[in-house]
Amino acid sequence: MKIFLTGATGFVGGHVARAYAAAGAELRLLTRRTSRLAAIEGLPADVVVGDLRQVEPLRTALRGCDALVHVAADYRLWVRDPKEMYAANVDGTRELLRIAREEGVAKVVYTSSVATMGFKADGSIVDETTPVSLGEMIGPYKRSKFMAEQEAIAAARAGQHVMVLNPTTPIGAGDAKPTPTGRIVVDFLNRRFPAYVDTGLNLVDVSEVARMHVVALERGSVGERYILGGENLTLKQILDRMSAITGLPSPTMKVPHAVALAFAFFDETISGKLLGKEPRATVEEVRMSRKQMFASSAKAERDLGFRTVPIYNAMRSAVEWFLAEGYAPPAQAETKAGA
Numbered sequence: 001m002k003i004f005l006t007g008a009t010g011f012v013g014g015h016v017a018r019a020y021a022a023a024g025a026e027l028r029l030l031t032r033r034t035s036r037l038a039a040i041e042g043l044p045a046d047v048v049v050g051d052l053r054q055v056e057p058l059r060t061a062l063r064g065c066d067a068l069v070h071v072a073a074d075y076r077l078w079v080r081d082p083k084e085m086y087a088a089n090v091d092g093t094r095e096l097l098r099i100a101r102e103e104g105v106a107k108v109v110y111t112s113s114v115a116t117m118g119f120k121a122d123g124s125i126v127d128e129t130t131p132v133s134l135g136e137m138i139g140p141y142k143r144s145k146f147m148a149e150q151e152a153i154a155a156a157r158a159g160q161h162v163m164v165l166n167p168t169t170p171i172g173a174g175d176a177k178p179t180p181t182g183r184i185v186v187d188f189l190n191r192r193f194p195a196y197v198d199t200g201l202n203l204v205d206v207s208e209v210a211r212m213h214v215v216a217l218e219r220g221s222v223g224e225r226y227i228l229g230g231e232n233l234t235l236k237q238i239l240d241r242m243s244a245i246t247g248l249p250s251p252t253m254k255v256p257h258a259v260a261l262a263f264a265f266f267d268e269t270i271s272g273k274l275l276g277k278e279p280r281a282t283v284e285e286v287r288m289s290r291k292q293m294f295a296s297s298a299k300a301e302r303d304l305g306f307r308t309v310p311i312y313n314a315m316r317s318a319v320e321w322f323l324a325e326g327y328a329p330p331a332q333a334e335t336k337a338g339a
Contacts, residue, residue, distance in 0.1 A: 001217070002026040004065040004105070006052070006096070007072030011175045011182070012111065012167065014039030015210035016071055021045070023214050028061055030072065039174060052092030053084070059099050067217055068100045071111040073148075075141065075179065082140035089144035094151045097160065107161045109216050110152040114168040114202065114227060114295050115142045123200060123292035125232065128166075128225045128299055149225075156223035163220035165212060168229035168295055172206035172314045173321035185318050188242050189328035195253040196235050200292035203238065204230035205314035208307055215304050226304060231311045232294040238315075245316050 003020055007013030008029040017040055020027055027045035031037065040047070048061040052072060062068065074088040093110065100108055118132030137143040149164060156162040175182035181203075187193050209228050220226065233241075236250070243250035300306035323330050 001066045002028065002064060003067045003069055004028045004030070004062050004100075005069045005071065006030040007070070007111070008045075009035040009037060009039050010072065010075075011039075011177065011179055012170050012206060012209060013071040014174055015172070015206050016069065016111075016213045017043055017045070019207075019210035019214050020069075025214075028065060030058065030061070036176065038176060052088040052096070055092055055095035055099060058096070059103065062096075062099055062105060063103050065100075065103075065105050067107040067109065068096065068105050069109045069111070069213060069217075070096055071213075073111075073113075073145065079140060082144075085140050086144050086147075089141075090147045090151065093148040097151060097155045097162065101155070101160050107217055108152075108155075108163070109213060109220065110149070110162060110164050111213070112149040112152070112164050112166045112225070113142075113145050114166050114229065114293065116146045116149050116166065117227070117293075117295060119291040119293050121291050123294055125294045125296050127296045128227060153223060153225075161222050163216055163222060164225040165209075165216060165220075166225055166227045167209045168202035168204045168227065168293070168297075170206040170209050171203050171311065171318050173317045174206075175318065175321070176325075178322075178327070182318065182322070184238070185242065185315075186322055186327045188239060188248065189246065189319065189322060191248065193239065193251050195251050195255045196239060197255050198234070198236075200232060200234045200294055201238065202229040202232050202293060202295045203311045203315070204228055205309055205311060207314070208309060212300065212304060212306055215306075219304050221303070224299075224303070226300040226306070227295050227297050228300055228306060229295045229297040230308055230314075232292075233311070234292075241312065241315055242319065245312075245319050 003025045005017055008017040009031050021043050029040060029045045029047050030050055031047055032051060033049055050058050074085045079085050117126045118130040119126055134146055137146045152162050152164050169181050171181055178186055212228050239250045297306055297308050
C-alpha cells in the first residue's frame, strides 16, 4: 500500500511513519522546508517538501497513492496570528481531502484530537457521543481542530472514505519540539514545577496511537470517530508518577485557577506581546485546565482492537529520552530513570 503521510517529522507522526514502515507500506512523506528530519531518519520513504497552506502543489504527490493519512497540524497553545493556524489546520485539511478525492485516493485517516470532545468541569468521562459544539472550544487550536474535524466528517457523509482518530494526550520518546505535554515532563525534570492546578488529562502511549493508524486503514469505518486514550489522571497524579520514576520531588502546593490565570495573563502579555516569545503559561491553557479531560476508548477497543495500556512505561520512556537528549541535566533525575 502506498501512503501519503503528513506530519511525519512531528512527535506522533514520526511514530506513525515508523509503524507504517514496519508494516511494509510504501511511504511518501510531506515535510516543510524548515522541518527537522530526525524523526524520519533512516526510513525508506519518498520525501516531499510542501506546506499545508498551499495544498494544490501536492496534487502530484497524492496521485497514485492508496491512502492519505493526515497527521500534521499547527499545534500551539499560543500564536501571534491565529489566521496562520486556521489556514493550516482547517483550510489545509479541506483542500487535502478535496485533492485526495479528485485523485482517487481510496482511503483517508484524519488524525484529530481529543480536544474536540465535550469535556465537563466535573470530571465526567466523555466519549464520541458526548454532545459538543464549536462554542465550547477554547482558543484557536481547539477551534481549528474542531472545524477541521467537521470538514473530515462532512467529506465522509458526502461519500469519501474518511475515518477520524482522536488521540488523547500522547506521551513517549521522541517528543523533540516538545509538545505541551512534553513540556510538562521537561519542566518537571528541570525543577520548574513548584506548584500545580486542579486539572486532569488522559495520557496515552504514543506507540499504541501509532499502531492504531495502521489498523484503522484495515478496520476503521467511514465517518466514525475513535478516541485513542490510556489512563485518566489528575495533574498531581501525573507529577507523582514522574517523581516515582525520577526520584525528584513532586510539588505539594496547589494553585487556585484564579491565581494561575492572573500569572498566565501577565506572562502572555510580557513574554508574548512585548518580547515576542512563547509564554510559559497561557490564558488558554489555564482556561482549558478548568475541565478534566477524562475520556473513554471503549469504542476503539471494541471496533479496532485498541489496547488501553498502563502509562508508566511510556512516561518512563519520555523521561529517559529527554534526559538522553539533554533537555535536562542528567544529574537532576538519574537515580531511578536509568535503573
